[in-house]
Amino acid sequence: MSATTRTMDGAEAPVFYLTEDHHHEEGSGTLLGFWLYLMSDCLIFACLFAIYGVLGTSYAAGPAPKDLFDLPLVAVNTAMLLFSSITYGFAMLEMVKSNGRATLVWLGITGLFGLAFLGIELYEFHHLIHIGATPQRSAFLSSFFTLVGTHGLHVTFGIIWLVTLMVQVGRFGLIEANKRRLMCLSMFWHFLDVIWIGVFTFVYLLGVLR
Amino acid sequence: MSAPITHHEGAHHEDAHHHAGGGHSHGSLKSYLIGFLLSVVLTAIPFWLVMGDVLDSRQLTGFIIVGFAAVQIVVHIIFFLHMDTRSEQGWTMMALIFTIIVVVIALSGSLWVMYHLNANTMPFHDMQQMR
Numbered sequence: 238m239s240a241t242t243r244t245m246d247g248a249e250a251p252v253f254y255l256t257e258d259h260h261h262e263e264g265s266g267t268l269l270g271f272w273l274y275l276m277s278d279c280l281i282f283a284c285l286f287a288i289y290g291v292l293g294t295s296y297a298a299g300p301a302p303k304d305l306f307d308l309p310l311v312a313v314n315t316a317m318l319l320f321s322s323i324t325y326g327f328a329m330l331e332m333v334k335s336n337g338r339a340t341l342v343w344l345g346i347t348g349l350f351g352l353a354f355l356g357i358e359l360y361e362f363h364h365l366i367h368i369g370a371t372p373q374r375s376a377f378l379s380s381f382f383t384l385v386g387t388h389g390l391h392v393t394f395g396i397i398w399l400v401t402l403m404v405q406v407g408r409f410g411l412i413e414a415n416k417r418r419l420m421c422l423s424m425f426w427h428f429l430d431v432i433w434i435g436v437f438t439f440v441y442l443l444g445v446l447r
Numbered sequence: 448m449s450a451p452i453t454h455h456e457g458a459h460h461e462d463a464h465h466h467a468g469g470g471h472s473h474g475s476l477k478s479y480l481i482g483f484l485l486s487v488v489l490t491a492i493p494f495w496l497v498m499g500d501v502l503d504s505r506q507l508t509g510f511i512i513v514g515f516a517a518v519q520i521v522v523h524i525i526f527f528l529h530m531d532t533r534s535e536q537g538w539t540m541m542a543l544i545f546t547i548i549v550v551v552i553a554l555s556g557s558l559w560v561m562y563h564l565n566a567n568t569m570p571f572h573d574m575q576q577m578r
Contacts, residue, residue, distance in 0.1 A: 269535045276546040283550040287557035312494050319486055322527055326479035333473045427527040431520055437490075438516035442497045446505050446512075 264417050271421045275428045278391075282432050285387055289380040289440065294447070297375035302444030305370055307361070311441045314357045315433065318392075321350030322430045329423050337411050340419075344403050347426070351396045358389050381440065388436055391429050398422055474529050482526025489519040 293302075328343035362382070365371075372382040402422060406415050493512035495501065502508045524530045524543075532540050 269538055272535070272539045273542055276542045279546050280549060280553070283553050287554050290554065290558050291561040308494065308498050312498075315490055315494075319483070319490065322486075322523075323479060323483040326474065326483075326527065327476075329473055330476055330479070424528060427523060430527070431523045434490075434516050434519050434523065438493065438512055442493055442512050443509055445497055446509055 264414065267417055268420060268424075271424060275424060278428070279432075282384075282387070282435070285380070285384040286435060286439065289384045292376040292380040293440075293444070295376035297377075299375040299378065300370050301377075302441070302447060305365060306441050306445055308441065308445060310357060310361060311437055314354055314361075315437050317350050317354040317357065318430050318433050321347045321354065322427055324350060325423055325426050329419065332411060332416060332419055335411055337406060340411065341403055341406055344399060344406075348396055348399050348403070351392055351399065355389060355392055355396070358385070358392075362386075385436060385440065388429065388432055391425075391432075395422070395426055395429060398425070474526070478526050478529075482522055485522045485526070486519055489515050489522065 324343050324347045328340050328347060331339040331343060365378075370378055372379045399422060402415065402418055405418070409415060493515045496508050496512060502511075530539065530543065534540075
């Protein structure tokens with residue numbers, strides 16, 4: 238403040254830079270940086286959705302979504318991901334209360350829901366490939382497997398990250414660094430659920446409607 | 448003379464926010480439960496509409512489920528990702544708006560261009576012109 242007053246008086250030469258370095262705590266930019274990463278990830282998915290939008294009707298005389306997709310299975314899958322979102326939320330609430338044990342329990346439940354989601358998705362993929370609807374069959378199936386597979390790959394890495402953090406919290410407790418990491422994974426996990434909304438709406442529901 | 452003054456004020460402004468904490472909200476049990484219940488409803492209705500073949504018009508069903516998806520994405524961003532205009536001094540919101548703009552351009556542009564490319568370069572169409 239005093240610098241400003243002096244400048245206004247004209248008694249001292251104006252200063253065009255910050256005279257004092259301001260203090261940055263360790264990791265203070267991490268959450269914003271991670272958010273920016275998620276936004277760039279969002280662009281990857283936007284491209285994959287655009288590809289699916291363009292190629293999603295090119296069946297090459299092969300099977301169409303209506304012949305392939307099992308909506309009750311997709312509904313169960315969607316429920317798994319939604320449950321895992323709310324249980325991760327509960328883990329975060331316990332983390333804020335610095336309740337390490339309960340955080341771990343909720344993280345574990347989240348991981349199980351994530352695994353259930355992945356299991357169902359792999360079962361679906363296995364079934365499709367088994368009946369001959371492989372990615373090589375048509376442009377529709379190529380873009381379908383790329384889009385849904387990329388999402389599944391994200392969930393896989395999310396689960397690996399989750400297990401890593403559970404080990405971290407188990408060994409070192411809810412230290413500042415671990416809280417920061419848990420918040421990043423929280424954003425990642427909820428972000429994947431947001432992407433899944435797009436997948437089940439545009440790929441499965443609209444596909445079956447067509 | 449005015450330039451340095453605004454600069455200093457800007458720095459001071461940023462500093463005040465900086466000490467106010469990380470600016471990241473964790474949400475409460477209530478907000479998580481509200482978000483969860485809204486998501487369940489917003490997911491169940493589109494599945495019911497499609498699986499139960501409720502409406503006669505497929506196009507109308509399509510518009511409705513896309514609408515539900517858009518609302519559910521907003522619900523998730525507010526209640527699960529705790530997005531607001533204040534977190535990180537508004538930079539998360541700026542990044543989100545920028546991303547939405549790019550996504551809309553990329554999606555609508557791709558679909559528009561590729562649709563016309565498909566419609567105008569059909570082999571059948573070419574043959575007629577060659578004749």
